[in-house]
Amino acid sequence: MPDDTASSWEARASAHSFYGFTDLPTIRDRGPVIVTHGTGPYVVDVHGRRYLDANSGLWNMVAGFDHPGLIAAAKAQYDRFPGYHAFFGRMSDQTVMLSEKLIEVSPFDTGRVFYTNSGSEANDSLVKMLWFLWAAEGQPERRKILTRKNGYHGVTAVSASMTGKPYNSVFGLPLEGFVHLTCPHFWREGLQGETEADFTARLGRELEDVIAREGAGTIAGFVAEPVLGAGGAIPPPEGYFRTIAPILRRHGIPLISDEVITGFHRTGQTWGCETYGFTPDAILSSKNLTAGFFPMGAVVLGPELSARLQAASEAIEEFPHGFTASGHPVGCAIALKAIDVILNEGLAENVRSLTPRFEAGLARLAGHPNIGEWRGKGFMGALEAVADKPTKTPFDAALSVSERIANACTDQGLICRPLGQSIVLCPPFVITEAQMDEMFGKLERALDQVFAEVA
Ligand code: PLP
Numbered sequence: 001m002p003d004d005t006a007s008s009w010e011a012r013a014s015a016h017s018f019y020g021f022t023d024l025p026t027i028r029d030r031g032p033v034i035v036t037h038g039t040g041p042y043v044v045d046v047h048g049r050r051y052l053d054a055n056s057g058l059w060n061m062v063a064g065f066d067h068p069g070l071i072a073a074a075k076a077q078y079d080r081f082p083g084y085h086a087f088f089g090r091m092s093d094q095t096v097m098l099s100e101k102l103i104e105v106s107p108f109d110t111g112r113v114f115y116t117n118s119g120s121e122a123n124d125s126l127v128k129m130l131w132f133l134w135a136a137e138g139q140p141e142r143r144k145i146l147t148r149k150n151g152y153h154g155v156t157a158v159s160a161s162m163t164g165k166p167y168n169s170v171f172g173l174p175l176e177g178f179v180h181l182t183c184p185h186f187w188r189e190g191l192q193g194e195t196e197a198d199f200t201a202r203l204g205r206e207l208e209d210v211i212a213r214e215g216a217g218t219i220a221g222f223v224a225e226p227v228l229g230a231g232g233a234i235p236p237p238e239g240y241f242r243t244i245a246p247i248l249r250r251h252g253i254p255l256i257s258d259e260v261i262t263g264f265h266r267t268g269q270t271w272g273c274e275t276y277g278f279t280p281d282a283i284l285s286s287k288n289l290t291a292g293f294f295p296m297g298a299v300v301l302g303p304e305l306s307a308r309l310q311a312a313s314e315a316i317e318e319f320p321h322g323f324t325a326s327g328h329p330v331g332c333a334i335a336l337k338a339i340d341v342i343l344n345e346g347l348a349e350n351v352r353s354l355t356p357r358f359e360a361g362l363a364r365l366a367g368h369p370n371i372g373e374w375r376g377k378g379f380m381g382a383l384e385a386v387a388d389k390p391t392k393t394p395f396d397a398a399l400s401v402s403e404r405i406a407n408a409c410t411d412q413g414l415i416c417r418p419l420g421q422s423i424v425l426c427p428p429f430v431i432t433e434a435q436m437d438e439m440f441g442k443l444e445r446a447l448d449q450v451f452a453e454v455a
Helices: 009-016 024-030 068-080 093-105 119-136 157-162 166-171 196-214 240-250 303-316 329-344 347-365 401-411 433-454
Strands: 035-039 042-045 050-053 112-116 144-148 178-181 219-224 255-258 282-285 297-301 371-377 380-385 417-419 422-425
Touching (some): 093 112, 119 219, 119 303, 144 196, 178 196, 196 219, 196 240, 347 433, 380 401, 380 433, 401 422, 401 433
Antiparallel strands (some): 035 042, 282 297
């Protein structure tokens, strides 16, 4: 039962704060968890209870909640120069250095970076860039954006329109011109008797058909997450990007990799596009970019789009776009440190070396009669609950199975995320073997408890 005396943190939170993406019945029954601080992969609430955060905050706190090097980098930059913008030809030295570093670690030989405050704004900005450059090149009708059902690209009006989730209909979204293709999830979307290779080929044909139906000359770009994150940690079927990339190239449609989650080693390589062997025309980054220590996003344009955007801007003597905090010097200093910490201080290596243990833990729990599938890549993983395993029949939505599992985890001091009927795990990169075992042990007890209640 929540402590709802008027002075409790929980009551105060509910009285004056909105909860985004939160199951309100859970809040009514159990109250929120109000956290005060964290150590390593754990967070601590106002009552002193400690939780292992198996979701790295919101995928982003990959270096843990108290990384001394990141805190020192932030403090040093606040002492040196606590804030500036990137308008009117001015820009902080940290911003210059971060752009150089991002191009250096990108798959691109050259290119340019534009900064935002979030992943949504990175998606939104990218769409505006495409609209702007196509129009400048005499093709203003190239405005449609192709994405996938169940893909997640953010919450602004444009990035929510790119997002392929039905809940956006409550806002009257998507806007016109946002086209959602089949979710590339073989286990759910594959047809009876279809092989994974057949499924990939079918998705390729679908893309060809959509381009033919809409007209290549009306399409501005195709945006995809290498692994669907908020869709439920869904890796693509074998050969997916190798199939779609040449089709897009043939029609002159830019391929954009939304790496807000997958960027900086979540899938075991610096970028998800490296994991899946394709070179996009641009990368969208956020979250791990600052290890969650500062709100920041980035649009990293490869050589061709960079040159085209530059030419479009030169034509009207300006790129009329920007946020007050674009390229904030403190965020950039933190990002420079975060990239170094992830790449050079053992975090990337820890993801690589513990991935087999992570996958083994998921596979073991998938032996449960009510887990239909485990899936994942690197440190992204999910277990999907089913009422009936052979037929993959989901539980009655009214049972709120994944919410119940997540709540049972919370009771045991484990934070993990319910997504549809799946439980998503994306631990911080600093997690140890023992902590990973703790994570799976607690989740197993929660699964046993909830399936005993509902199955
Ligand atoms: N793109 C992807 C792939 C994401 O996972 C997210 C957020 O989870 C976003 C975009 C939106 O980022 P933000 O929440 O920072 O706006």
